[in-house]
Amino acid sequence: MKEPSEPTVEDLPEHVRRNRQLWDARHSEWYGAKAREQWAAEPHWGLWRIPQRDLPVLPDDLAGKDLIELGCGTAYVSAWAAWAGARPVGVDNSERQLATARAMQREFGCEFPLIHGNAEKVDLPDASFDVAISEHGAIGWCDPYLWIPEAARLLRPGGELVFVRNSTLLTLCVPDEGPAGPTLLRPQFGLCRLEDESEGADGASGGGGGVNFHLAHGPMVRLLRESGFVLEDLIEVQAPENATTDYDYVDHEWARKWPSAEVWKARRVGT
Structure with missing residues (x-):
């Protein structure tokens, strides 16, 4: 696999530059400690750490x-x-x-390629992967x-796309600061780009100047289909007891009543 070339910062879209600045600034000793914990653990998912099984x-x-x-x-x-x-990869x-990922690779003896780049435009050949x-x-x-059409480009026919995201309901109910409540705070129609100006944790509660994205179910299903995918499953995640x-x-009380996360699984069609 050839070494990809990285565009200059000036060549990156505005939201990519902002998110790069955000995550380079946000990364801290806390994330380093979390990385070691995650690498050492059995596979588990999301903020509730639900086991793969x-x-x-x-x-x-x-x-x-x-x-x-990605x-x-x-x-x-x-x-x-x-x-x-x-x-x-x-x-x-x-x-x-x-940099933390590379340190974990050395510590745990698990080497694989890591690319500093924008997942919306990856400098790798078409049909290189079985899973994204x-x-x-x-x-x-x-x-x-x-990024979803780019994932389709990178996948071989029959390849699988899997993503875990905050639920649409959580995105509609979470305020700029503090936990989600039972009230809808933003419209669902037109939902896509979300400007984050607060210093909340993770994507839903604020990005400290970053830009989040979230499509509701209908537009997401249409985008997957238009990009060459067939949706195979959508799991709405309930927090375990x-x-x-x-x-x-x-x-936890909110996430027992309503889904806080979603797991989407789609397959690349074509020959």
Whole structure:
């Protein structure tokens, strides 16, 4: 696989520049400690840390498959895939996140390519991968009308796209600061680009100057179909009993009543 060339900062779209600045600034010792914890753990998902056996996100058989993680952060998902037999490549917009990922690779003895770049435009050949995955990465921080067609380009026919994101209901109910409540705070029609000016945790509660993206179910299904995918599953995630989280934009009581996250699974059609 050739070494990709990275565009200059000036060549990047405005929201990509802002999100790069945000995540390079946001990355801290807390994220480093979380990275080590995630790398050492069995696969689990989202803010409630639901085990893979209870919330099957990774495909069952990854042995020998080429996998790309779009918005990999500290690359623990790619590491889990590597230990399951896949050949992962991680792409992330933040060099500081990738620096921690490289440190974890050395510490855990698990090497795979890491690319500093924009998941909306990846400098890799067409049809290079069998699986594309994003856990609160590209799905929350990249323009869906750019990164989903790009994932389709990168996947071979029959390849799988899997992403984990905040639920549409959570996105509609979470305020700029504090946890989600039972009141709708923003319209669903026209939902796509969300400007974050506060200093909240993770994508839903504020990005400190970053830009989040979220499409409601109808537009997302149409975009997947137009990009060459067939939707195979949509899992609305309920918080398990007695689960806890380190994040502050949704509490356990809310997440027992309404879905706080969604897992989408789609397959690339074509020959």
